[in-house]
Amino acid sequence: MSVRKLASAALDGTDVATVGNLPAAASLRGASVKFGHFTALSDINLDIMAGEFWTILGPSGCGKSTMLRLVSDLIPASSGEVRVLGKPTEAARLAREFAFVFQDATLLPWRSALKNVELPLEIGRKRGVKIPLGERTPRELLKLVGLEGREDALPHELSGGMCQRVAIARALVCQPKLLLMDEPFGALDEMTRDRLNLQLLQIWRETGTTILFVTHSIPEAVFLGQKVLMLRAHPGRVKAIVDIDMPGAREMRLRETPAFNRYCARLRDLLEEC
């Protein structure tokens, strides 16, 4: 299917995903981002197919976060083209095709867990914006992330891990086809992080959403990702794309297998070359 046909499908409001083959969840064509004289990202070419789980690794300052912000229309491309589900990023944003999970949970402290999850449904409602409703209600989403019974708790009554799970539930409420996650578990302790990793994989399998997950932990990148995108810095470019091909279920024991450790070692070598 041609890009033009997809774009016209997007224009007359038909759901792109239902027209023939699925378009790439996100595609970048020669995309660059410059802040003044500083080049954060340079000539990125990438296709992230629908339903894939990508993790992004790289030294600090390599533009990992910038890439997520580029895809989510928070910053414009200085040159090149970025499309989400075949649409320009702005159209995708307006259609709520993607959601973002930040390193901080960024919950509104005056709203209960449930009210925080409902926030995306409230924004734009009075202006008559068509808000895509997910299959799951906010209550069911809180249950999905294991927070049943804590609907009325205020964020300050929840632990850091719980807040981040509320944030994930909030991101899922419009049933996004692409989930962008910027080191969402970076500030959590290791045990909480392991648990949330497993939970995220379960959510990924159940919702079928595409995930783009920035991390600075090599084991986390290998454990979660089907593909690991390695960026290098100054300017930010694609260093390598590593397919993670491990048979069997992704469970904690996987981390002790030789295959897992080989992937980690390989990525560590790549990271050192950056």
Place this chain on the structure above:
Amino acid sequence: MSVTEPTPSATGSRPAGGVSDEVRLRLANIAVPLGTAVTLLVVWQLGVRLFGVPTYIAPAPSDVLAVFRDDFPLLMRNFWPTFFESVMGFFIGNTAAVLIAVAFVHSRLVEKAFFPIAVFINTIPILAIAPILVLVFGAGLTAKVVIAALICFFPTLVNMVRGLQSVNPQTLELVRILSASKAEIFWKIRLPSSLPFLFSALKIAATTCVIGAIVGEWIGADKGLGALIIDSTFNFRSPLLYATVFVSSGLSVLLFTLVTLAEKASVRW
């Protein structure tokens, strides 16, 4: 390698005296400052009587209490005008400050144009500007309300601007991804974020608005706590003066308490 698990012990159980300890601590928290205050009053009473200090120089606490008993209607007659001036000044001054803060946050130009003027007004001592306002608005209620409003204005303006700008940058990114309108960002994000800042300003205003009203009454008024202070001072009615001062501070405490209760009800995080 062996792994040993500690056997569960009775560390979780509370000592039986735990609750009564807590009650005792809470009682002590009230009793200590109260006891100190009572002791000081007793020392004051004994000191005045022992050294035979004339009542017009320093009345004994019992003299002041006698005023509360005998002249209570007089105190109340002068309490209500000051109360209304303070409360109206409080509402007008703070409302103006909040609205101007909103304008400042929405337009850098408005902020650039008016902030220096706001700072300039704030630098004029209230005692210096009060006579001017009495000249302009006359000796009636208006001048006192304006003075009370003026004294509330600046701290609330500064705090409210900070409060409206206190939104976490990632939260702003979040609502941008949700394609929120400016109005939605204001009502759903900025305004609630500013509430803790607003309330700390309102707590300051709750006591300063009373000062404003009393200062206004000093310049020219025939009723109100400020007028009563001037009147009783010039007539050497010191017990009445002291009683009026206590009523004034009682008014501040009342307004402060009301603001604190409103804060507890609306800022639960």
